Amino acid sequence: MTNHYYAEQLREVLEVPARPASYQPWPEWVPDSIRDLYATQGVDQPWAHQAQAAQALHDGQPVVLSTGTGSGKSLAAWLPILSDLATLGGPELNRISLVSRRPTALYLSPTKALAADQLNSLQQLLAHNPALGVRVTTADGDTQRELKQWARAHADLVISNPDYIHHAMLSNHGLWTRFLSSLRYLIIDELHSYRGVAGAHMALVVRRLLRVARHYGAQVSVIALSATSADPAGVLARFLGIDQQQVVSVSEDGSPAGVRRLFLWQPALLGAAGVATNEAPAPAVSQVAGADPWEVPAPALSEGVSGTVPGVTSEPDAEQPLAPELAFQRRAVTTEAAHLSAEFVRLGARSLTFVRSRYAAEQVAQVTRRLLDFTDPELAPLVAAYRGGFLPEERRELEDLIRRGKLRSLSTTNALELGIDLSALDATITAGWPGTRASLWQQSGRSGRAGRDGVSVFVAAEDPLDQYFLDHPQELLDPPEPTAFEVSNPFVLGPHLCAAAAELPLTEADFGVFGFAGSGPADSPQAGADFLAKMVAAGWLSKRPAGWFWNATLSVRAHDLADLRGMGTQVQVVLEDSGQVIGQVDQASAQNLVHPGAIYVHQAKLFEVQSLTDEVAIVRPYRGDLRTRPSEHVSVEVLQVEDEFSTHEGLVRWHFGTVNVITETTDYDILRVPGMVFVANRRLSLPPRILETKSVWWTVDPSVPKSLGIDPAVLPGSLHGAEHALIGILPLLASCDRWDLGGLSTDLHPQTGLPTVFVHDAVAGGAGFARAAFGQARAWVIRTGSAVADCSCDGGKDDLGSNGCPRCVQSPKCGNRNEPLDRAGAARLLRYLALGLDPQTSQDVE
Numbered sequence: 001m002t003n004h005y006y007a008e009q010l011r012e013v014l015e016v017p018a019r020p021a022s023y024q025p026w027p028e029w030v031p032d033s034i035r036d037l038y039a040t041q042g043v044d045q046p047w048a049h050q051a052q053a054a055q056a057l058h059d060g061q062p063v064v065l066s067t068g069t070g071s072g073k074s075l076a077a078w079l080p081i082l083s084d085l086a087t088l089g090g091p092e093l094n095r096i097s098l099v100s101r102r103p104t105a106l107y108l109s110p111t112k113a114l115a116a117d118q119l120n121s122l123q124q125l126l127a128h129n130p131a132l133g134v135r136v137t138t139a140d141g142d143t144q145r146e147l148k149q150w151a152r153a154h155a156d157l158v159i160s161n162p163d164y165i166h167h168a169m170l171s172n173h174g175l176w177t178r179f180l181s182s183l184r185y186l187i188i189d190e191l192h193s194y195r196g197v198a199g200a201h202m203a204l205v206v207r208r209l210l211r212v213a214r215h216y217g218a219q220v221s222v223i224a225l226s227a228t229s230a231d232p233a234g235v236l237a238r239f240l241g242i243d244q245q246q247v248v249s250v251s252e253d254g255s256p257a258g259v260r261r262l263f264l265w266q267p268a269l270l271g272a273a274g275v276a277t278n279e280a281p282a283p284a285v286s287q288v289a290g291a292d293p294w295e296v297p298a299p300a301l302s303e304g305v306s307g308t309v310p311g312v313t314s315e316p317d318a319e320q321p322l323a324p325e326l327a328f329q330r331r332a333v334t335t336e337a338a339h340l341s342a343e344f345v346r347l348g349a350r351s352l353t354f355v356r357s358r359y360a361a362e363q364v365a366q367v368t369r370r371l372l373d374f375t376d377p378e379l380a381p382l383v384a385a386y387r388g389g390f391l392p393e394e395r396r397e398l399e400d401l402i403r404r405g406k407l408r409s410l411s412t413t414n415a416l417e418l419g420i421d422l423s424a425l426d427a428t429i430t431a432g433w434p435g436t437r438a439s440l441w442q443q444s445g446r447s448g449r450a451g452r453d454g455v456s457v458f459v460a461a462e463d464p465l466d467q468y469f470l471d472h473p474q475e476l477l478d479p480p481e482p483t484a485f486e487v488s489n490p491f492v493l494g495p496h497l498c499a500a501a502a503e504l505p506l507t508e509a510d511f512g513v514f515g516f517a518g519s520g521p522a523d524s525p526q527a528g529a530d531f532l533a534k535m536v537a538a539g540w541l542s543k544r545p546a547g548w549f550w551n552a553t554l555s556v557r558a559h560d561l562a563d564l565r566g567m568g569t570q571v572q573v574v575l576e577d578s579g580q581v582i583g584q585v586d587q588a589s590a591q592n593l594v595h596p597g598a599i600y601v602h603q604a605k606l607f608e609v610q611s612l613t614d615e616v617a618i619v620r621p622y623r624g625d626l627r628t629r630p631s632e633h634v635s636v637e638v639l640q641v642e643d644e645f646s647t648h649e650g651l652v653r654w655h656f657g658t659v660n661v662i663t664e665t666t667d668y669d670i671l672r673v674p675g676m677v678f679v680a681n682r683r684l685s686l687p688p689r690i691l692e693t694k695s696v697w698w699t700v701d702p703s704v705p706k707s708l709g710i711d712p713a714v715l716p717g718s719l720h721g722a723e724h725a726l727i728g729i730l731p732l733l734a735s736c737d738r739w740d741l742g743g744l745s746t747d748l749h750p751q752t753g754l755p756t757v758f759v760h761d762a763v764a765g766g767a768g769f770a771r772a773a774f775g776q777a778r779a780w781v782i783r784t785g786s787a788v789a790d791c792s793c794d795g796g797k798d799d800l801g802s803n804g805c806p807r808c809v810q811s812p813k814c815g816n817r818n819e820p821l822d823r824a825g826a827a828r829l830l831r832y833l834a835l836g837l838d839p840q841t842s843q844d845v846e
Contacts, residue, residue, distance in 0.1 A: 011460075012264040012473040018453075022254035024051035029058060030079060031086045033129060038075070040128040046079075047072060048254030054079040056248040057185065057223045062240060064191065064224045066232035067253040069445025073225040074118065076250075077187040078157075080221075081105040084184065085134050085156055103184035107159045108206070110193050112140060113395055115159045118189075122157070140164045152176055162205045163564055170205075170503055171559040173212050181216035191226040191235060192438050192483055195735045196767040197492060199485030201564045203239045204496040207513050210240075212503055227438045228253075230482040238487070241515055258453035262444055264473055266460045267336035270329045333461040334360050337411075337431035338367035340457055345372060345379050345408045349426035353411040354443045356432055358387040364411035364431065379408070386412040414439065427454075432461035433469070436735045438480035462806040464728030465738075468787040481735045484772045486694070487515055488522065489765035490531070495561035497532070498540050498550055502558035505547035506532065569614075573600065576610055576620045590617065591665040591686050592630045598668065599628045612686075626679065630668040632815045636661055636695065636744045636758045638751050643774065647836030651701040656774035661691040661742060661760060663815075694766030696774040698833070699754040708828045712747070715755065718825025719745035720816070721788070721809035723757045725826060726773075728811065729784040730759065734772035739813065741769060778837040785830035788823060 023045050026035055046054070049067050053076035056063040065073050084103045109115040115138055122136050136157040139148050141164060148168075151158055152175055160169070169176050186209070194202045213220050224236045233249035330336075337353050341364065344351040353368075355361050365385035372380040384407055386398050401407040402425075414434065428447045434440050440458065448454025458476075460466035469476055487493065497514060500506060508525065511517055516528025532548050535541045542549045550558045569587040573594060574580065583602045585593050594600050594617035598609040607619035637660040644655045665686050670679040705715050723745040727738050742762045749756035761767045773780055791808035804810055804823030811818060 009266055009268060010263060011266055011470045014262040014264070014473060014476060016257075016260040016262075016477075018259045019253065019255075019257040021256035022048040024048045024254075027051060027055050027058065027079075029087075030083045033086045033132065034079070034083050037082075037125060037129050037132075041125060043075070046075060049250050049252060050076040050079070050254070053077075053223065053248075053250045056250070057221050058083075060219070060221045061248045062222045062224075062236060062242065062246055063248040063250065064226060064232040064236040066192075066226040066229055066249065066251045067255070068228055068257070069442050071253050071255040074121070074189075077107070077185075077189075077223050077225060078105075078122070081157065081185050082132075082134065086132055089133075102156060102182060104155070104179050104182045105157050105185040105187065106165075106179075106183060106209075107157065107187040108165065108189065109159065109161050110190050110202075112142065112161065114189065115140065115161060116396070117399075119159050122159075139169070152179060155179065162202045165209055166205045166499070166562065166564060167559055170208055170212060170499065171557070173503060177216060180213045181218055183213045183218040183220050186210070186220050186222045188222065188224040188239075191224040191232070191239065192229045192436075192480070192735070194239070195483045195485055196740055196769070197485070197489070197763045197765075198565055199239075199483065200487045200489055200492045200767070201496070201562060203241075203485065203487050204492065204514070204562075205564070206239065207241055208496065208500050208503065211500065211510065211513050215504055227442045228480060229438050230479045235483045238485070241487070241513060258448050260444065260448065260454040261456070262476070263455070263457045264460065264470055264476075265336070265340075265457050266470060267331040267333055270331060330462065333432045333459050334364050335367060336459050337429050338364045338371065340429050340459065341368045341383070341409050341411065342371040344427050344429075345382055346376055348408070350402060350405065350408050351410075351427040351429060352425060352443075352446055353409065353429040353431060354434060355411060355413060356434070358413060360431070361385045361387040361411045361413055365409075368409060368411070382406075382408040384410055386410045414443075428456045430456065430458045432459065433463060433466045433731075435731060435737050436481050437476060437478070438735070440476065441480070463738075464725055464784075464787050464806075464808055465731055467791065467807040468729060468732065468783065471790050472786070475732075481731070481733060482772070484734045484736065484768035486766050486768040486771070489767070491692075491763075491765035492562070493531075494535060494540070495558075495563075497535065497548075498558045498561050501541055501548050502550035502552075505544075505549050506541075507547040571612070571615060571617055573602065573607075573617045573619055575607075576618050582607075582619070585617070587614065588689065588691075591684075591689065592632065594619070595630060595665055595668065595684055595686065597628065597682055597684075598630070599626060625673050627671045627673055627676065628668045629671060629676075630665050630684075632663055632665045634661065634663050634742075634744055634815060636697075636749075636760070638697075639692070647833075648704075651704055652698060652833060652836050654696070654698045654774065654777055656696050656771060657694070658766075659693060659695040659697075659758065659760060661693060661695075661744075662688050663691070664688045691762075691764055693761045693764060694768075694770045695758050695760035696770045696777075697756055697758040699749075699752045699756045700829070700832075701754065704832060705755065705825075705829070708825075708832060710822075710825045710828060714820075714822045714825050715747045716745070717803070717820035717822035718829055719747060719755055719757055721804060721821045721823055721826030722784075722829050723759065724809045724811040724814065724818075724821070725784045725788045725830070726757070726759055726780065729787055730769065730773050730780060732783055733776045733780055734769045736767070736769040738811075740767060778834075781830055781833045781837055785827065785834050788827045788830060791823065793823065 025045060049065065050072055053063050053065040058080040065076055067073060081103060088102060107118060109118065119138050126132060126134050135155050137147060137151045137155050138159045139151045140160055173180060188206065210220055222240065226232050232251060233247040234244050236247050237244035334355060341351060341353045353364055355364055362385045365383055368383045369380040384398055386395065398410060402410055425447050428444055430440060430443050434443060444456035447456055460470050493514065511525050511528040515523055516525055518524055521527060532541060536543050540551055542551050570584040571587055571590040571594065572581050573583040573585065575582055590612060594609045594612055596609055596612055599622060600607045600609055600619055606622040608622040610618045610620060638657065639660060640658040641655050642657040644653060646653045665684055667681055667683045669681050671677060672679050710718050723743040727741050727743050730741060731737055740762055742760050744758045747755045759770060759773060761770050788808045793805035793808060802823045803821040809821050809823050809826050
């Protein structure tokens with residue numbers, strides 16, 4: 001139930017029922033010493049999924065363990081290697097033969113924080129039986145040189161990350177001969193987090209690692225740990241480049257779980273003054289407070305006090321009428337999350353608030369503290385931010401403080417979403433859609449661990465996907481989106497082939513490792529030979545009788561070619577007078593952010609850009625009241641159609657293939673603050689940026705808009721709105737973010753000669769998202785059409801002329817400043833597309 005303040009904000013409560021524990025006996029190969037070791041942690045026997053996954057790993061099968069947060073996946077991964085070492089006995093450092101045959105294991109983490117947590121957990125476990133002599137350490141960019149030398153010579157278990165494996169271990173694999181030749185187990189944690197271009201890079205790093213280990217005679221068993229996800233066996237098979245039938249998938253969770261409640265929440269409507277119309281604080285959640293706050297109104301934030309909260313606007317009475325222009329505007333999602341966070345602190349609950357950026361983490365913590373300063377100042381010090389950029393010791397201290405209850409609230413990026421062990425949390429808040437269902441449930445799983453009931457709040461942002469889930473809440477309970485990545489992307493594959501050739505000469509026996517063992521034109525052995533021939537012709541490789549070798553005469557290192565995190569080349573921002581580097585921007589954004597004449601903002605300071613090259617932007621301090629806003633022109637050139645189909649008897653055609661996206665920053669407006677008043681426009685003469693990538697696109701016959709009542713004047717806005725909405729909803733079906741995508745719409749494309757809408761991957765070579773969209777066109781269009789048609793921004797009317805809102809067709813990243821747009825026209829086009837894809841779904845999109 002809800003009280004009258006929040007009936008409009010609380011949209012739905014989803015409840016996942018409790019689950020009893022399911023146990024299995026220890027596998028017979030687990031020695032008593034290891035059983036006793038886990039008994040010190042309160043584990044008398046493993047849960048069923050732990051035993052099943054550990055058995056498959058011990059048997060040498062590739063296995064993926066895909067269960068919920070807090071289900072003890074790490075036990076299954078470590079159990080075989082700890083048992084093998086315990087059976088062998090402690091290290092006898094004076095006998096080289098025994099040292100060299102001790103099995104080793106390598107654990108790969110996507111983040112250093114998770115790696116540190118795993119090391120801490122293992123050390124605490126092993127401390128109960130030092131006689132086992134298990135030697136464990138980290139090896140990454142932060143590890144001291146002496147410790148890395150010790151790891152190469154002595155470590156049984158190494159905890160690392162793919163970046164270190166690529167840049168250090170594989171590039172100098174001869175130094176790791178002892179460890180790699182004895183490598184028996186490879187543990188890949190958080191498999192679901194490897195997606196898009198970064199996922200393709202990580203997959204190829206792992207394939208190269210296994211290739212080198214096999215060269216040294218190792219037979220490596222692989223286990224991947226993942227949050228609950230769609231088709232985990234298929235994901236691991238594509239990640240390793242093996243047949244899916246080889247993979248053992250364990251996904252039935254045997255760990256106990258309490259009832260989990262997810263509250264779907266939308267921020268308060270803004271009133272005439274631009275502040276929230278309800279004056280009560282965010283309600284408490286009954287599972288935390290022990291009462292029913294949805295039934296009993298909480299006291300107003302300002303009750304019994306006068307004045308205003310510094311930095312937080314006061315809120316007028318709920319009966320005050322809304323200004324017409326604010327009728328559908330809501331409070332910022334981070335502000336709403338701060339109000340909820342403050343209320344949880346008042347209740348004595350320990351909570352995490354998940355946000356999308358480092359800046360937002362600091363902002364939520366700051367606003368939460370200000371709210372508490374005003375009503376409960378003694379509680380304000382119990383709030384902090386946790387994000388990347390903190391020193392490791394700072395992060396460890398914050399984790400320890402919230403574990404011990406010395407902190408009650410942490411606002412964090414997804415740094416705490418992954419497997420770091422934080423028990424005794426009462427609640428989580430997710431501010432805005434986190435990208436995937438897997439991430440949402442991973443975050444919500446942080447509350448109520450160890451079998452206790454859990455409470456989570458999803459605060460919806462002004463975004464099409466957020467609003468879609470408010471209107472279709474049951475879809476949050478569907479299986480998570482499949483992970484998409486394109487290992488065949490030539491811009492990714494090429495650098496890894498160079499690195500592999502530098503490690504060991506490439507031969508035809510390696511074709512299967514790199515995806516050239518199929519029968520199609522793009523994945524056959526002949527395609528592999530052709531690809532390598534192009535690299536030889538370009539001067540990267542040399543062909544000899546023994547295989548393909550890295551061209552060692554080049555000045556660049558082979559392992560420096562791959563951009564593992566997909567960050568791209570960075571442009572340094574340099575002060576003109578001193579030469580000091582004050583920041584950097586990625587090259588793809590440089591022409592918009594630091595073009596000549598731009599006013600660049602860095603840490604709240606203003607700078608005027610004097611010049612821009614491919615590597616450097618020269619700036620000088622600026623103290624005026626002018627700002628700049630660039631304009632860009634985007635065009636798409638179709639290079640190759642790889643797949644296509646038609647509907648409506650050929651009136652609509654769908655395509656997938658390779659395109660060039662050509663972007664030109666053409667000019668910029670000079671604006672004066674406050675008010676951003678237009679002053680002048682300046683032309684720019686900058687070279688176009690060309691991105692070769694993958695795209696899905698559809699065309700419609702000119703008769704279609706006419707039959708739908710869309711006249712030529714509103715057709716560009718209708719196509720533009722459909723493009724934005726399709727981009728906004730695609731993350732529902734592919735594990736991507738709208739910022740991983742780009743698009744273009746035009747009422748007359750020069751190549752197709754028709755009204756055309758493109759949605760493309762925003763990285764060179766493609767990331768797999770456009771391919772996923774093409775393969776799921778029916779579901780994609782139906783869900784997008786529903787989101788646009790159901791939006792209340794114009795009362796749900798089908799009248800042409802409305803430019804929509806951020807919840808349906810407006811985009812925060814539109815290069816044309818969301819002009820032109822027509823929500824009703826977009827809805828009509830999407831409805832028509834859906835009818836052709838499946839005539840039975842017409843009611844779903846009306």
